[in-house]
Amino acid sequence: GAVVSQHPSRVICKSGTSVKIECRSLDFQATTMFWYRQFPKQSLMLMATSNEGSKATYEQGVEKDKFLINHASLTLSTLTVTSAHPEDSSFYICSSVSGVRPDTQYFGPGTRLTVL
Amino acid sequence: SQQGEEDPQALSIQEGENATMNCSYKTSINNLQWYRQNSGRGLVHLILIRSNEREKHSGRLRVTLDTSKKSSSLLITASRAADTASYFCATAAPDDKIIFGKGTRLHILP
Numbered sequence: 001g002a003v004v005s006q007h008p009s010r011v012i013c014k015s016g017t018s019v020k021i022e023c024r025s026l027d028f029q030a031t032t033m034f035w036y037r038q039f040p041k042q043s044l045m046l047m048a049t050s051n052e053g054s055k056a057t058y059e060q061g062v063e064k065d066k067f068l069i070n071h072a073s074l075t076l077s078t079l080t081v082t083s084a085h086p087e088d089s090s091f092y093i094c095s096s097v098s099g100v101r102p103d104t105q106y107f108g109p110g111t112r113l114t115v116l
Numbered sequence: 117s118q119q120g121e122e123d124p125q126a127l128s129i130q131e132g133e134n135a136t137m138n139c140s141y142k143t144s145i146n147n148l149q150w151y152r153q154n155s156g157r158g159l160v161h162l163i164l165i166r167s168n169e170r171e172k173h174s175g176r177l178r179v180t181l182d183t184s185k186k187s188s189s190l191l192i193t194a195s196r197a198a199d200t201a202s203y204f205c206a207t208a209a210p211d212d213k214i215i216f217g218k219g220t221r222l223h224i225l226p
Contacts, residue, residue: 041146043164044151044159044214046158091212097156103153104153104219110214
């Protein structure tokens with residue numbers, strides 16, 4: 001099946017620093033990638049939709065200047081958490097949609113961010 | 117991260133009929149979540165059922181959880197054309213790591 005990787009799987013950083021998370025579709029071209037955030041014991045929250053070569057579409061309440069998304073190629077999207085604060089600590093997960101199969105998505109393993 | 121199993125992989129039913137999708141998993145969980153995905157769109161959260169719950173309702177949706185069998189089912193009653201979508205289950209482990217199934221593609225026929 002299709003494989004999506006995320007890097008890093010776990011990151012601990014100091015408050016005020018920026019953290020970049022990569023999401024790669026390893027064996028297919030992803031026309032669309034989604035970024036989600038999960039708070040403990042809660043469901044996923046869609047943060048933004050990332051389309052290759054265009055600006056990401058952010059969900060209401062998600063700060064675009066804080067969560068920078070770049071989808072520079074059909075296999076890579078990055079999420080940068082800028083000036084991270086402890087409240088940004090969360091589990092971030094990406095998913096990829098193939099242009100050939102828009103009715104399903106493939107999930108990365110997630111990145112656990114802890115901001116001290 | 118897709119280790120859960122949903123069945124069927126694809127399901128076509130007539131409008132008005134009930135649709136049942138199943139999800140099995142392998143590890144112990146804190147909760148199990150069902151999501152819907154319309155073609156090309158992000159996930160929409162439907163229901164979260166905790167490991168100590170057996171059944172939960174939301175409108176036309178009914179979710180059951182059997183932790184002894186490590187399985188869950190999603191029932192959509194009186195299906196509508198707008199219910200056509202892919203449905204995913206996801207399990208949240210005690211460390212909050214979330215694992216998705218591969219999804220069931222539901223098609224409601226007019």
